[in-house]
Amino acid sequence: MWRYLIGRVLQTMLSMLVVISIVFFLTRLSGNPIHLLLDVNASERDQQILMHHLGLDKPLPVQYGLYVRNIFLGDFGNSVLTRRPVTEHIWERLPATVELGLVAMLLSVLIGVPLGVYSAVHRGGTLDGAARVFAVLGQSMPTFWLGLMLILLFGVVLRLLPAGGRGGIEHLILPAFTLGYFTSAAILRLTRSAMLEVLGSDYIKFARLKGLHEQVVLWKHGLKNALLPVVTFAVMLFVQFLGGAVVTETVFAWPGLGRLILESITTRDYPIVQAGVLVLSALYLTGNLFVDMLYSYLNPRIRHARA
Amino acid sequence: MRARSRELPWFAGAILAALVFAALLAPYLGLPSPTEGDITQRLIPPVWTERGDREHPLGTDRFGRDVLSRVVHGSRISLVVSLVAIGVAGTLGTALGLISGYRGGLTDAVLMRLTDVGLSLPTILIAVVLVAVSEPSFRNVILVIALLLWPRFARQVRGETLAIKEQDFVALAIVAGRSSAWIIRRHIFPNVVPTLLVISTLQVGYVILLEGTLSFLGVGVPPPNPAWGLMIADGRGFLATAWWISFFPGLAMLSTVLAVNLMGDWLRDHLDPKLRQVGGRAVEPDEPAPEPVGDGVRRAGARGAAAGADGG
Numbered sequence: 201m202w203r204y205l206i207g208r209v210l211q212t213m214l215s216m217l218v219v220i221s222i223v224f225f226l227t228r229l230s231g232n233p234i235h236l237l238l239d240v241n242a243s244e245r246d247q248q249i250l251m252h253h254l255g256l257d258k259p260l261p262v263q264y265g266l267y268v269r270n271i272f273l274g275d276f277g278n279s280v281l282t283r284r285p286v287t288e289h290i291w292e293r294l295p296a297t298v299e300l301g302l303v304a305m306l307l308s309v310l311i312g313v314p315l316g317v318y319s320a321v322h323r324g325g326t327l328d329g330a331a332r333v334f335a336v337l338g339q340s341m342p343t344f345w346l347g348l349m350l351i352l353l354f355g356v357v358l359r360l361l362p363a364g365g366r367g368g369i370e371h372l373i374l375p376a377f378t379l380g381y382f383t384s385a386a387i388l389r390l391t392r393s394a395m396l397e398v399l400g401s402d403y404i405k406f407a408r409l410k411g412l413h414e415q416v417v418l419w420k421h422g423l424k425n426a427l428l429p430v431v432t433f434a435v436m437l438f439v440q441f442l443g444g445a446v447v448t449e450t451v452f453a454w455p456g457l458g459r460l461i462l463e464s465i466t467t468r469d470y471p472i473v474q475a476g477v478l479v480l481s482a483l484y485l486t487g488n489l490f491v492d493m494l495y496s497y498l499n500p501r502i503r504h505a506r507a
Numbered sequence: 508m509r510a511r512s513r514e515l516p517w518f519a520g521a522i523l524a525a526l527v528f529a530a531l532l533a534p535y536l537g538l539p540s541p542t543e544g545d546i547t548q549r550l551i552p553p554v555w556t557e558r559g560d561r562e563h564p565l566g567t568d569r570f571g572r573d574v575l576s577r578v579v580h581g582s583r584i585s586l587v588v589s590l591v592a593i594g595v596a597g598t599l600g601t602a603l604g605l606i607s608g609y610r611g612g613l614t615d616a617v618l619m620r621l622t623d624v625g626l627s628l629p630t631i632l633i634a635v636v637l638v639a640v641s642e643p644s645f646r647n648v649i650l651v652i653a654l655l656l657w658p659r660f661a662r663q664v665r666g667e668t669l670a671i672k673e674q675d676f677v678a679l680a681i682v683a684g685r686s687s688a689w690i691i692r693r694h695i696f697p698n699v700v701p702t703l704l705v706i707s708t709l710q711v712g713y714v715i716l717l718e719g720t721l722s723f724l725g726v727g728v729p730p731p732n733p734a735w736g737l738m739i740a741d742g743r744g745f746l747a748t749a750w751w752i753s754f755f756p757g758l759a760m761l762s763t764v765l766a767v768n769l770m771g772d773w774l775r776d777h778l779d780p781k782l783r784q785v786g787g788r789a790v791e792p793d794e795p796a797p798e799p800v801g802d803g804v805r806r807a808g809a810r811g812a813a814a815g816a817d818g819g
Contacts, residue, residue: 214620215627222633226640340765342716344723345739345757348746352754356747363746446635447720451743461632462724465639477636484629 204496212489219481223474224267228260276475281467286475289460294479296366297449297456301441303372304380309434311384316391316430317423320399331388338385347378347451364453375452379445383437390433394426432495439487442480516773522766530582539563541580541733544571550749566751568741574751577733578759584734585763588649589714593707595653600660601703605691607661608668619665625658631720638726648727652714663706667699701778708771712764719760735760 238250251257255266270276276286319328354374355363362371398404399422407417446458453459457476464472529536539562548571554564565574607618637651671677672695680690721727722736730737735756742752 211620211623211627215624218624219628219633223636226636336765336769337761340712340716340761340768342719342723342736342739342757342760342764344720344736345753345760348739348743348753349757352746352750356750440629446631447724450724458632462635465635465726473636473639477632480632481629484632485627488627 205493208489208492212485215485216482219485220268220271220478221264223477224264227470227474228263271478276478277471279472280469286471289472290457290475290479293455293457293460296454297442297445297458300372300375300379300445300448300454300456301438303376304383304441305434305438307376308380308384308387308437309430311380312387313391313423313427313430315384316388317395317418317426319388319392320395321418323396331392335385335389338382341381343378343382344447344451346381347374347448350374350378351451364451366455375448375454378451379441379448386437387430387433391426391430394429395422398422398426432491435494436488436491439484439491442483442487516766516769519766519769519773522762523770526582526586526763526766529579530586533580533583536579538576538579539573541572541577542731544568544573546571550745552749553751565755566749568738568749568752569745572733574738574755577738578735578755581733581735581738581756581759582763584728584732585715585718585760588645588652588718588728589711592649592652592656592714592718593710595649596656596710597660597703597707599653600657601664601696601699603657604661604664605668605695605699608665609672609687609691609695615665618661622658622661622665625655626662628655630655631717634717634721635724635726638721643721643726643729645728645732648718648721651721652717655717656710656714659710660703660706663702664699667702668695671695671698705771705775705778708767708774712767712771715760715764715767 238246248257255263258266274287276290278285279289282289315327315331315334319325319331322328351363351374354361361374363374365371404417404421407421408414412421445454445456446462448454449456449459450462457480461473461476461480464470464476544567548560548563548567549569551560551563551567551571552558553566553574554561559566563573563575565578567573568577603618603622607615607622634651634655637654638647641647641651677690677694680694685693718727718734719736719739722734723740724736725740727736728734738756739753739760742749742754742756745752
């Protein structure tokens with residue numbers, strides 16, 4: 201058990217280091233940043249001064265060391281465009297991303313779990329078939345297109361919901377559903393197969409033999425035991441929403457971290473791109489670590505299978 | 508339902524056949540140019556609407572380019588990108604998986620840690636940054652996707668190799684004094700091929716969505732190429748006035764990915780029943796494992812823990 205956990209922690213740290221290195225070397229490969237900072241007519245001397253000021257005249261390994269150190273000190277430098285500290289920009293945008301991720305997760309569970317239970321109980325019925333189509337479509341749907349089509353339908357044609365931006369609950373519905381559709385489909389399938397497995401088990405047969413009411417058997421004995429993989433999966437999804445909200449945020453003009461990164465790529469504001477990617481990756485990796493620990497704690501089979 | 512999943516998915520097969528047909532024959536179908544439009548013919552709606560024009564069955568975009576022609580030519584891009592990216596990733600991943608599984612020891616430990624790292628990265632995020640910094644181009648899109656894809660192959664092939672290595676015919680070959688390279692090539696690799704075929708098919712849909720996402724975000728295939736993702740992005744500003752610009756390429760992408768995924772599920776059930784029990788959870792016989800194949804975005808590096816295929 202401990203061996204597995206320690207291995208998992210080390211692996212997460214290694215992954216983070218790889219992300220840091222990718223980001224560092226990419227930004228160095230993409231050309232000398234002072235050309236972005238300075239006017240094209242800047243003199244040789246000005247360039248030298250700035251290079252020295254930014255530490256770009258030092259050998260690459262030293263630069264890398266300083267870079268890693270600054271990251272651990274929480275210093276990501278200043279935005280090239282606004283001159284404000286990058287951390288301020290990040291903090292401004294993070295809440296919107298988290299909000300959207302949480303609502304999308306909630307929505308996926310609210311759609312996926314009841315439909316999954318129903319499909320398992322009424323296996324082979326009409327709704328099971330419909331749920332199956334819903335799930336299969338969810339796996340093949342291009343998110344950004346789904347988002348646009350929802351805007352077209354609910355925003356343009358029916359004029360029921362706003363097409364973008366952040367505001368009240370009505371602004372959340374379309375982006376949350378777009379972000380959560382694939383995952384509600386996945387949760388549905390997971391709940392269905394977990395329920396089928398549980399319902400076929402001996403203790404459910406025993407509960408029925410005892411003469412318990414069918415609803416009690418289903419919801420108390422059945423769902424409670426089927427829920428474990430679903431819950432861990434839901435937490436994992438939230439983590440992934442953080443890593444992957446770039447597209448949905450772009451489609452719905454949602455002022456989150458993903459969109460900030462994309463905007464900064466367009467304006468070549470690399471300090472923000474670097475910091476944004478690092479923050480999202482760190483959240484993503486630690487989140488996944490947390491999920492794996494939770495999962496192995498709750499389910500000894502996994503723990504031993506992986507050791 | 509069980510019987511149905513054993514049958515070849517004809518519907519999916521037909522869509523795929525049409526796609527390959529369109530991709531191969533696109534230049535010979537007598538369609539207008541996909542990249543050069545007639546600016547006087549801009550924003551014409553599809554033929555069945557009031558102002559439709561028979562010259563442009565699915566309408567035209569803001570530059571007067573024929574939407575049907577662009578959708579058809581776009582299939583070439585999706586097909587080429589996914590085939591090449593999967594080819595590169597598959598070759599690299601298979602080679603590393605074979606070596607890792609056969610050698611064992613330190614080689615295996617190092618390669619598998621590398622694979623773990625590769626599988627743990629938030630895919631879409633890394634892809635966006637990689638392509639954006641390295642200038643969007645066909646080659647870079649393919650390379651980046653391949654770079655993010657190889658660990659999936661390596662992991663699975665290594666597992667297979669471990670099992671095959673224990674077979675008698677491998678032991679006999681070792682006794683007969685055959686070299687490791689010979690054994691891997693003649694005994695192990697041929698036995699991995701069915702699995703390889705299944706993983707590759709299951710990845711096609713994912714790669715098409717990933718390429719589409721990158722192109723949509725403007726960090727993928729560069730314009731004026733008729734990539735589906737680019738076309739959808741193009742129509743964003745015209746949702747209220749010219750919905751067809753975004754609608755049809757998206758529909759093409761959805762049906763292609765759907766068809767490939769159905770085909771992949773079917774192949775998996777037929778060629779490789781082992782792959783159905785992934786993630787340590789027994790799966791209903793007629794229920795494909797909750798596969799994380801799908802949307803490039805939410806899928807952003809979706810790993811196996813609860814979702815499936817990657818966590819062997």
